[in-house]
Amino acid sequence: MSSVVPLGLPRRPGPDLKELVARVVRGDQDAFSALYDALAGPVFGLVRRVVRDAAQSEEVAQEVLVEIWRTAARYQPERGEVMSWVLTVAHRRAVDRVRSAQAAADRDRRAAESAYTAAYDEVAEQVEGRLEREQVRRCLKTLTELQRESLTLAYYRGYSYPEVAQVLGAPLGTVKTRMRDGLIRMRDCLGVGA
Known part of the structure; x- marks a missing residue:
């Protein structure tokens, strides 16, 4: 099913993300629900391109959205759009996850190499x-x-x-x-x- 809007039909405007963030700062859970619905797809898509693993991508996307809930007050409208801010947070989290996974794999490899000893009689x-x-x-x-x-x-x-x-x-x-x-x-x- 395509989400492409046929030519000639007006696009339905999405929610005002800046207004939703301002309401989230005040603790409005309904505003966060609407913000979540607007951001979940783009966040997951970006994270999935970086992390590649579907399960880990879902986990990272969830962490990003929880972080947005907790840190909504840090958003500064004069510095850019809400979507840019959120996707920047998502990209950083995704890169951190990839680096963490690589570091863990490197540690495991080094541990396995150091544990290996040639047979010695x-x-x-x-x-x-x-x-x-x-x-x-x-x-x-x-x-x-x-x-x-x-x-x-x-x-x-x-x-x-x-x-x-x-x-x-x-x-x-x-x-x-x-x-x-x-x-x-x-x-x-x-x-x-x-």
Whole structure:
């Protein structure tokens, strides 16, 4: 059913919204009922375009109209029409609802992300670490004494090559060669790719 007025027929004037607001300020419930009837459609339409969800749009439109009832005294006729004032209030409320919904969704997403922890099997991790250490010990036993001592001083005690050479009383070149050979043997023993 169309609300278009055929050409040539005069439009029926709507209620005087400024007069209705003035009466609402004085607490006239009948005036608010008439104001509600005049504003509910445009308010809902605007809110629906912003919020998109029908149920939330109805809720926001209802909140706007209740706010108009409570704050009618704030309307200033010299600053604009009643419809502009009401639709400005409606738009602000609708945008607030969208922002609030987005913030809630963001909070939920962040909470879900922080609650998610990758599967972690502490016992398996400990067993794997123990097996790796045992394999390293076994491979260290296959090295010559000079290789084993050089690698132990450098990698487990943090000595530099010159310090290893000094502790072992061996020339620096010899220590470097033994360490290189020892690392190659360790790599092969541990099955690490070349």
